[in-house]
Amino acid sequence: MGIFSKTCEYAIRSVFFIAHRTENGSRVGIKEIATGISSPEHFLAKILQDLSKKGIVKSVKGPHGGFYMDESTLQRPLADVVEAIDGNGLFTGCGLGLVSCSESKPCPLHNEFKVIRKNIHEMLLKTTIKEFNGDLNLGVTNLKK
Amino acid sequence: MGIFSKTCEYAIRSVFFIAHRTENGSRVGIKEIATGISSPEHFLAKILQDLSKKGIVKSVKGPHGGFYMDESTLQRPLADVVEAIDGNGLFTGCGLGLVSCSESKPCPLHNEFKVIRKNIHEMLLKTTIKEFNGDLNLGVTNLKK
DNA sequence: TAAATAAAAGACAAAAAACTCTTTTATTAT
DNA sequence: ATAATAAAAGAGTTTTTTGTCTTTTATTTA
Ligand code: SF4
Ligand code: SF4
Numbered sequence: 001m002g003i004f005s006k007t008c009e010y011a012i013r014s015v016f017f018i019a020h021r022t023e024n025g026s027r028v029g030i031k032e033i034a035t036g037i038s039s040p041e042h043f044l045a046k047i048l049q050d051l052s053k054k055g056i057v058k059s060v061k062g063p064h065g066g067f068y069m070d071e072s073t074l075q076r077p078l079a080d081v082v083e084a085i086d087g088n089g090l091f092t093g094c095g096l097g098l099v100s101c102s103e104s105k106p107c108p109l110h111n112e113f114k115v116i117r118k119n120i121h122e123m124l125l126k127t128t129i130k131e132f133n134g135d136l137n138l139g140v141t142n143l144k145k
Numbered sequence: 146m147g148i149f150s151k152t153c154e155y156a157i158r159s160v161f162f163i164a165h166r167t168e169n170g171s172r173v174g175i176k177e178i179a180t181g182i183s184s185p186e187h188f189l190a191k192i193l194q195d196l197s198k199k200g201i202v203k204s205v206k207g208p209h210g211g212f213y214m215d216e217s218t219l220q221r222p223l224a225d226v227v228e229a230i231d232g233n234g235l236f237t238g239c240g241l242g243l244v245s246c247s248e249s250k251p252c253p254l255h256n257e258f259k260v261i262r263k264n265i266h267e268m269l270l271k272t273t274i275k276e277f278n279g280d281l282n283l284g285v286t287n288l289k290k
Numbered sequence: 291t292a293a294a295t296a297a298a299a300g301a302c303a304a305a306a307a308a309c310t311c312t313t314t315t316a317t318t319a320t
Numbered sequence: 321a322t323a324a325t326a327a328a329a330g331a332g333t334t335t336t337t338t339g340t341c342t343t344t345t346a347t348t349t350a
Binding site for chain 1: 294295
């Protein structure tokens with residue numbers, strides 16, 4: 001198990017893929033996205049429906065329809081995608097899963113975790129969705145399994 | 146969902162608890178540990194059997210039996226506990242779950258993740274199991290939900 | 291307006307994780 | 321030796337996550 005849920009991994013890979021494939025204003029269909037990031041098609045469909053409701057991606061039905069992103073969304077931080085799918089537990093929660101702890105009576109790892117989750121949050125806040133388009137175009141990076 | 150599995154959270158809390166309750170050379174039973182860290186008793190029992198097989202905790206059966214830790218184990222890093230339960234995926238694996246990526250053709254987040262997982266690993270390597278005994282004794286920190 | 295297209299929605303199914311309950315085995319003390 | 325104790329082991333159930341399949345709705349083009 002990594003830091004993110006599988007669902008969230010697919011979500012991240014798909015927004016990278018959509019951003020990369022639609023920067024010219026076109027749209028890309030679910031089948032192409034699914035094969036492009038090697039994810040189960042119908043499972044990904046659910047995820048994209050979710051992201052669509054939450055405004056992370058846009059979609060249109062019918063012929064020549066598909067998913068795309070507008071310029072303002074492209075500039076949003078990756079943290080928005082993670083929060084939409086996995087919630088903010090990764091940023092606000094803690095490693096040991098206690099709920100009734102406090103700053104004055106924390107678990108032993110409290111201070112250590114504060115640093116880690118701050119690192120993660122800052123990384124995801126400074127990373128924008130579109131910033132990898134260049135490398136993806138060049139084939140330097142990949143999203144397939 | 147936090148960084149660790151629930152199983153791993155219980156494991157960490159229980160080793161802290163056992164370390165804290167047996168530093169005088171005594172033993173502590175499963176019931177007391179379970180209530181002490183507010184975890185399901187029989188579920189925790191499985192986890193401790195596992196940790197016992199892997200040498201993280203010691204145990205003796207029968208009257209006045211229970212779990213304890215020896216001095217050398219007390220000095221081991223928390224990373225050993227995490228690795229015993231969740232494996233080394235958190236340290237070696239990655240955020241996007243790809244398997245056929247490489248340094249030369251990584252996913253877009255590769256470099257970002259390298260920093261994060263290094264942070265986590267270093268934190269868990271420098272944290273020893275016994276180092277919180279003092280604060281637990283003083284009641285400054287707690288392990289109960 | 292009809293046919294084709296593609297996402298949205300709904301209903302399941304499989305796998306993994308989390309949790310419960312019972313029986314067995316080892317140890318100790320009487 | 322026997323009874324009491326406490327961990328180990330085994331056999332489940334429940335819940336959550338992940339994945340599949342089918343039907344419906346919206347849009348476009350002919
Ligand atoms: S004290 Fe901090 S790290 Fe520990 S359980 Fe509470 S919030 Fe989490
Ligand atoms: S490139 Fe790095 S971060 Fe990306 S999937 Fe591979 S190992 Fe993980």
